[in-house]
Amino acid sequence: MIHRECGVLKTTYRADMALYPLPIARKTVAAIAILFALIVPLVLDQYYLSILNLIFIAIVGAIGLNILVGYTGQISVGHGAFMSVGAYTAANFAVRLGFPFWLSLPLGGLMAALVGAVVGIPSLRIKGLYLAIATLAAQFIIEWVINHFTWISGGVQASIEVPRPALFGHAIASQREMYFFLLVFVVVAIVAALNLMRSRIGRAFIAIRDQDIAAQIIGIDIFRYKLLAFAISSFYAGVTGVLYTYYLGIANYEQFQIGVSIDYLAMIIIGGLGSILGSILGAIFVTLLPIAIRWFMESFGSLLFSEAAVHNLIPNLRLILFGLLIIFFLVVEPEGLNRLWRNIRNYFRVWPFAY
């Protein structure tokens, strides 16, 4: 990912598919691991850790959506709803039956996977625009169901308070503890996705994306793999919802509305479709964007506008920048930040002797 390389001559498929493309990659990964496991949590204070935590949650969701949209080529505008399915399932198990997080979290993910697979069934017959609209409908219907059935949503406010996740009797409460808690899930999510994509299943997904008829001809069961993509992707989404619920301490459907689905689509488009690194970069970018705008407007906005106007400005400015970025990346750099990163890397790979 980040290392300099030259003279890459792979002679076997095994070498081409290896998780570490070069021996030095192990060292890079080890360095990143030390950075995030030791240095970052010791150096940064609560506020920056809370931002990192939000980024971690977004990374899990973005990788999940990228598996579906970027790798399998099926669009979903309903991922916010899948997250809410996971969130409410876990919250109900945690509150009513007193399940610990390591039980309610996979249950939330599995329930989201089930719902996602059901929503994915139409993908057998329809694609592109029609699938987008079908998943949009799923978003609204799931939102409505959660909002109107009090035995799911826990009362008038449609929100359930969940206890803090506990490990060996110790409640994970502070931002720093939450950081380690989420870091584990991010690492698992990244490694699982990387391995999935170099396995038989991952290659089947890519084949379906590139040319579905050809994929069927070479013996890929399209329906099965499409449903699998929906299920895996929704599982990630469900886990994201559960993590977010545990992070906030409350499950609320307002955290998972249509805007969230679009945020995650923006992440993978800005980051780069069909790339794990792209999902990570996109998640970082989209999570930081509103924070950066808020910081900028609070620092410099008062030079131009009144205090009240600034507060009106921030959310609108965020929407505008957000839309502009989506369109900019679609028109100018369809492969997103991942491509920009590769360009920079390739430039320095042979630097200073460019030819």
Next chain:
Amino acid sequence: MFDWQFLVLLISNGVLLGLMYSLIALGFVLVYKATDAINFAQGEFVMIAGFVVAVTMAAYGAPWWLAAAVGLAGMIAFGFGLERVVLRPLIGRPTVAVIMATIGLAAILRGFGPLVWGAETRPLPLPISDEPITLGPLLIPPIQLLGAAVSLLFLAGFSWFFFKSRQGIAMRAVADDQQVAMAMGINVQRYFALAWGMAGVVSALGGIVWGNLLGVDVHLSLVGLKVFPVVILGGLDSIPGAVVGGLIIGVVENVAAGYLDPLVGGGTKDFAPYVLMIAALMFRPYGIFGKRIIERV
């Protein structure tokens, strides 16, 4: 005892509301028919048009017809500009790209409207009375009648345009096969721009009618969400489909809301159309009048 009068009232209101939905859906269908592009920002178009008209009236004291003309001209220019800057570079790219581009556009417009013109709800007064017209057991608000009339007028106008006029036939040729159309000497890009301009016209009128009914603020863009059930039901590329789909959705949502809302506690209006749409997608994805060329996978 079954209350017939209540049902008739619900249906008649649904018919008028449905025709007003058709007005917005027409903009969507026009673009899809000519350019194969999907406009997820149709509701935001309507909102922007409403803003332009309302602001022209309130801030500059323009009479309603002048404001409407400004809105119309503004939306046509907006449609042309949009096609040139955003949609043209995306020709030939996957559907997902176009969908996401219009979703991004929707975000921009939703931020832009309140940013420039303020977040408060603005009235959009028209020289028609608020008093509902009583017709036997029916109560009909004049604005809905106007909306329905405009919608039917557009149906007739566009039907004529697509089947009789030279431009309309050229546009159908472009929609059918761009390469062949090009070979026949049709300027494809010009007709793409024309389609977006026409969507601007429809959105401007939609903005005036809906803005008068609901008031102009960022929530006006939510009417755009009703477009999808309407066009899927009626057929994505069919102008009569937009009208029939609008009628069905309007009636179904009104009747469902009338009978189910007391049982489930509200929200049926936003929910029922989507259930109907899922059913349509399962059994007849090309809609009632749509062309049967949905790709099987």
